[in-house]
Amino acid sequence: MRYELYYWPTIQGRGEFVRLALEAAGAEYVDVARLPKSKGGGSSSLMGYIDDPDAKRPPFAPPYLKAGKLVISHTAEILQFLGPRLKLISADTANRMWAHQLQLTITDLLVEVHDTHHPIASSLYYHQQKREARRRTLHFIRERAAKYLDYFERVLQSNAKTKGRMLGKAHMIGRALSYVDLSVFQVIAGLRYAFPRTMRHLESDYPGLVKLHDQVAVLPNVSAYLNSKRRIPFNEYGIFRHYPELDRP
Amino acid sequence: MRYELYYWPTIQGRGEFVRLALEAAGAEYVDVARLPKSKGGGSSSLMGYIDDPDAKRPPFAPPYLKAGKLVISHTAEILQFLGPRLKLISADTANRMWAHQLQLTITDLLVEVHDTHHPIASSLYYHQQKREARRRTLHFIRERAAKYLDYFERVLQSNAKTKGRMLGKAHMIGRALSYVDLSVFQVIAGLRYAFPRTMRHLESDYPGLVKLHDQVAVLPNVSAYLNSKRRIPFNEYGIFRHYPELDRP
Numbered sequence: 001m002r003y004e005l006y007y008w009p010t011i012q013g014r015g016e017f018v019r020l021a022l023e024a025a026g027a028e029y030v031d032v033a034r035l036p037k038s039k040g041g042g043s044s045s046l047m048g049y050i051d052d053p054d055a056k057r058p059p060f061a062p063p064y065l066k067a068g069k070l071v072i073s074h075t076a077e078i079l080q081f082l083g084p085r086l087k088l089i090s091a092d093t094a095n096r097m098w099a100h101q102l103q104l105t106i107t108d109l110l111v112e113v114h115d116t117h118h119p120i121a122s123s124l125y126y127h128q129q130k131r132e133a134r135r136r137t138l139h140f141i142r143e144r145a146a147k148y149l150d151y152f153e154r155v156l157q158s159n160a161k162t163k164g165r166m167l168g169k170a171h172m173i174g175r176a177l178s179y180v181d182l183s184v185f186q187v188i189a190g191l192r193y194a195f196p197r198t199m200r201h202l203e204s205d206y207p208g209l210v211k212l213h214d215q216v217a218v219l220p221n222v223s224a225y226l227n228s229k230r231r232i233p234f235n236e237y238g239i240f241r242h243y244p245e246l247d248r249p
Numbered sequence: 250m251r252y253e254l255y256y257w258p259t260i261q262g263r264g265e266f267v268r269l270a271l272e273a274a275g276a277e278y279v280d281v282a283r284l285p286k287s288k289g290g291g292s293s294s295l296m297g298y299i300d301d302p303d304a305k306r307p308p309f310a311p312p313y314l315k316a317g318k319l320v321i322s323h324t325a326e327i328l329q330f331l332g333p334r335l336k337l338i339s340a341d342t343a344n345r346m347w348a349h350q351l352q353l354t355i356t357d358l359l360v361e362v363h364d365t366h367h368p369i370a371s372s373l374y375y376h377q378q379k380r381e382a383r384r385r386t387l388h389f390i391r392e393r394a395a396k397y398l399d400y401f402e403r404v405l406q407s408n409a410k411t412k413g414r415m416l417g418k419a420h421m422i423g424r425a426l427s428y429v430d431l432s433v434f435q436v437i438a439g440l441r442y443a444f445p446r447t448m449r450h451l452e453s454d455y456p457g458l459v460k461l462h463d464q465v466a467v468l469p470n471v472s473a474y475l476n477s478k479r480r481i482p483f484n485e486y487g488i489f490r491h492y493p494e495l496d497r498p
Contacts, residue, residue, distance in 0.1 A: 056407055057347050060354045060400050072346060074353040081346070097321060097330070098306050104323040105309045111360055119368050119381065121388035132368065132381050139370035151309050158305055 001085070003029040006046050007063040011238035012190075012231075014075045014110065015063040017103075020182040021079055023225035024216075025086035031230070076103040079179045088179040099173055102155065102180045106187060109148045113194065114239045116140045116246060126236075126243065137246040141198045145191065149206050152184060156208040170212040177219070184209060185216035190240030197248040250334070251277045255295050256312040258282040260487035261439075263324045263359065264312040269431040270328055272474040273465075274335035280479070325352040328428045337428040348422055351404065351429045355436060358397045362443065363488045365389045365495060375485075375492065386495040390447045394440065398455050401433060405457040419461040426468070433458060434465035439489030446497040 003022060007015025009031070022029045035041030046062050049055055049071070059073030065081070072078050080100045083089035089099045119136040120129040156172055172180040188209055192199045203210055216222055225231055234240055252271060256264030258280070271278045284290030295311050298304055298320070308322030314330070321327050329349045332338035338348045368385040369378040405421055421429040437458055441448045452459055465471055474480055483489055 057350075058400075058403070058407075059350070060357075060397075070343065070346070073350050077346065077349055077353060094319065097319070097326065100326055101306075101308070101322050104326060108309075108360075111357075115364070115368075119364075120385050121392070123388060123392055129384075132384070135381070136369050139372060143370070143372055148309075151307075154307070158307075 001028070001067060003027060003082075004066040005029055005031050005063060006033060006049070006066070007031070008046065009033040009041065009043060010232065010235075012186075012234060012240070013063075013238045016186055016232075017075050017106075017179075017183050018063055018065065018078050018082070019230075020186060020222070020225070021082055021086055021088055021179045023230070024177070024182055024219060024221050025082075025088055026221050027082075027086055076100060076107050079103055079183070083179050086179075088177065088182070090174060090176070090178075095173055099178055099180050102152075102172060103183060105148070105151070106180075106183050109144075109187065110239055112140060112144055112148075113190070116194075117241050117243060126241075130245075133243075133246060141195060141248060145195070145198065146202060146205075149202065149209065152187075153206045153208050156184075156212060160208070169215060170208050172212070177216075181212055181216055182222070185213050185222075188213040189217075190234070193234040194240040194242050195247045196242070201248060250316060251279065252331075253279050253281050253315040254312060255281050255298070255315070257295065258290065258292060259481065259484075261435075261481050261483060261489070262312075262487045265435055265481075266324050266355075266428075266432050267312055267314065267327050267331070268479075269435055269471070269474070270331055270335055270337055270428045272479070273426070273431055273468060273470050274331075274337055275470050276331075276335055325349060325356050328352055328432070332428050335428075337426065337431070339423060339425070339427075344422055348427055348429050351401075351421060352432060354397070354400070355429075355432050358393075358436065359488055361389060361393055361397075362439070365443075366490050366492060375490075379494075382492075382495060390444060390497060394444070394447065395451060395454075398451065398458060401436075402455045402457050405433075405461060409457070418464060419457050421461070426465075430461060430465055431471070434462050434471075437462040438466075439483070442483040443489040443491050444496045445491070450497060 005015065005018055005022065007013065019031065033041055033043055033045050050058050052058065057071065059071065063075055063078065064071055064073040065078045072081050083096065083099060084091055089096055116137040117126050117133050118129060119132045126133065156170055159172060160170065172178060172184060217226065236242065254264065254267055256262065268280065282290050282292055282294050299307050301307065306320065308320065312324055312327065313320055313322040314327045321330050332345065332348060333340055338345055365386040366375050366382050367378065368381045375382065405419055408421060409419065421427060421433060466475065
């Protein structure tokens with residue numbers, strides 16, 4: 001199966017969670033909007049299907065994935081679909097449902113991260129809502145970041161303990177790499193980029209998540225991806241943005 | 250199967266989307282936190298499992314549903330699970346995936362509705378972020394509400410047209426009642442409660458959604474539920490809150 005991913009071509013954003021899964025699994029895929037315009041790429045390629053009046057089941061927004069005749073939107077649902085196909089989650093139903101719950105919690109976290117720099121409106125620039133962004137981010141780094149990270153660390157540690165011992169390898173679910181591991185990697189990488197001082201302050205509380213991040217980063221397929229031009233660098237257009245004035249002093 | 254729903258006992262909130270599905274289907278369920286404390290109810294019943302250090306797969310937050318040995322959190326995933334069991338979505342995989350996409354779009358809308366009155370932090374009271382709430386709500390009612398409603402109306406109209414004719418009954422998916430129909434009912438009811446002047450201004454653009462709302466409201470099981478004490482009235486603690494100063498003038 002050759003997958004087609006439709007997502008903004010200049011940011012990691014939500015699409016990055018899908019890219020990481022496809023890359024880690026060595027899947028065959030096209031990142032359509034990153035093709036040259038002459039080959040059907042560019043941002044306009046994303047909206048064609050969304051705005052097509054004849055599209056029977058149009059996505060609300062990117063990312064969406066075309067897989068044969070299926071068109072699937074929402075990052076967490078794309079990963080729910082791809083997970084078993086890419087062997088990034090076991091076939092066990094309870095495991096798959098649990099993975100989806102964790103991914104939906106990551107989805108919620110991403111909204112909160114986005115809203116640190118855009119607490120008023122996505123249609124405004126950051127500088128037009130900077131005062132509100134400062135106030136919102138203060139709460140995010142004091143209350144919310146730790147609440148999410150506490151939870152993910154607890155899930156990871158609980159998973160390690162279910163077999164009665166700490167593992168050599170850290171995983172969110174079971175004994176094998178899952179798409180949730182990849183997503184946690186991206187969350188840690190993103191938080192480090194956006195809030196480096198906060199993360200230096202917090203990270204010692206999350207040894208499991210840091211270990212998982214480091215393990216994912218050196219997986220051969222992931223490492224090759226991260227060192228390629230396919231990995232768009234973090235920047236101030238995506239979800240994780242580095243505005244030093246928002247970080248801890 | 251006797252389901253146990255765990256959700257805040259004094260608000261509709263996100264749990265209401267699950268309650269509506271259970272009620273519409275005539276399912277056997279217990280709304281655990283609404284039981285008297287002597288029978289294991291109250292808000293504290295919600296946090297027991299979430300905070301239990303021995304819980305292997307704890308939810309991040311209510312709502313969550315216990316179904317036999319399964320514990321499922323996140324409204325959209327609970328509905329994805331219940332849908333086929335309550336005959337509130339067809340067994341067809343593509344239909345089920347599409348229903349989940351629509352429900353996840355509703356999830357996104359609910360965050361935006363919540364953040365109209367809490368744009369800075371959930372840990373603060375509304376009156377502590379009223380200025381920011383005014384500014385955020387202005388964008389919500391001018392830009393975002395219509396964007397979501399346009400999309401849902403388009404999906405509904407497109408579904409009506411797929412069989413070449415407008416229907417007697419309005420449905421989001423196929424020819425039968427689905428949990429997405431119930432959720433759209435709740436969205437319309439909630440927006441009307443929170444922003445009555447905005448909705449009076451907008452509603453003529455959404456004849457399909459209004460029709461769907463009205464049809465759902467008179468379904469025998471739904472109507473009985475809405476007229477019972479089990480339906481918690483809208484109030485200023487949930488997602489949809491009526492603060493007249495935030496609505497259109």
